[in-house]
Amino acid sequence: MSSTVSKVTRYTLLLACLLFCVGCDQVTKKIAVEKLKYEPPITYFNNTLRMEYAENTGAFLSVGSGLSKPVRFFMLVIANAAFLIIVTGMLIFRWQMPLIQFIALSLLLAGGIGNLIDRVFLNGIVIDFLNIGFGPLRTGIFNVADMAITGGALLMLASWFFTKDQSGKENRSESKTPESITPSATES
Secondary structure, three states, X not given: OXXXXXXXXXXXXXXXXXXXXXXXXXXXXXXXXXXXXXXXXXXXXXXOEEEEEEEEOOOHHHOOOOOOHHHHHHHHHHHHHHHHHHHHHHHHHOOOOOHHHHHHHHHHHHHHHHHHHHHHHOOOOEEEEEEEEEOOEEOOOEOHHHHHHHHHHHHXXXXXXXXXXXXXXXXXXXXXXXXHOOOOHHHO
């Protein structure tokens, strides 16, 4: 299932997504460093939203932070950059994919670039500063790039279910060709 959205429109959407997500990510991280570093957490809405400065040396939820620096560099910089190059190639050369998948990959690319910028320029760390929760149930500390990555992953998952469902419907409707439909005995 491909969408009828033109190549120019898709590339405009990709560029807007990259500029907006990477721009917001980098600006909010700069503000976090200036306003939150060395300060106690700031809470809003009865501690539902907490702004708290953190430097993450690992991946999502600090996974891998205990690995040696060379291994972390390979996994979180080199492998991540290779993945982002593949995603970029898919967006450029397979631009006719379903629009929801195009948007999902654009978000994954934008979020990945945002965190990669931190890792390259901040000696392997990523600035995190947002935390959401209710009572004892809380998320890990995250940033705008993480939101883009999570949104892209959820959209890709939804897309997988949607296109799987659509392809099943298309296959069922294609099997009912005029020659396969036989008149019933009551019509004769």
